[in-house]
Amino acid sequence: MNVSAEFVTSATGPGDFPKDWLPEIALVGRSNVGKSSLLNALVRRPVARTSAAPGKTRLVNFYRVKINLQKAFYLVDLPGYGYVRGAKNAGAFGDLVEAYFTRTTVKGVLLLIDARHPGLEVDQIAWNWINEKTVQKIIIATKADKLTRAMRVRHTKELESLYKCPLRLVSIQSGEGLEGLWKLIVKLKNLEEIKTR
Ligand code: GTP
């Protein structure tokens, strides 16, 4: 598979969102869960900035991606929730993310959850909010390399019972799940149905 990706824009408000109506797949999740890292691993280039400290991505960043000779689409790296210095409701999405989700070009959402912490309330709040949108969703459990074998079994079960939608475990360290995730992303952007397993 030949993948190319280029940074297009960092939107500070709805006026900056692209106007070419390409399909978009959004990466959503808690700060530090690994959204920007996953984007880089998928496109095999460090296009997005990552950090060991939470709160790195503050704007809505659009990356135009092409797979082989297919039509281009956007992978969209969103600011994380759950960490806003001094914010009262750190679980909520900011205005910018809320504005982003009114776009009809959003075809799919990857909700990233740290595989070590499947039951966090902030993630369930985010899920409930995204669930009201009619887009297709996939739960991505990140940092799978940090799981023991027992945690893998237990946390997978917990995620499956909390989130009734397709679930995939990934790791940018071991490369686990990345190829399978690409297949799902292609389906999402083409609005094909995703099977749970
Ligand atoms: P914000 O931009 O703050 O919302 O964070 P983010 O979700 O974009 O997280 P980011 O990609 O910056 O990664 C946060 C940290 O997690 C970095 O130190 C990454 O190296 C680390 N990380 C991301 N994915 C993995 C993974 O699969 N395994 C391990 N071990 N570490 C990871």
Ligand code: MG
């Ligand atoms: Mg980020």
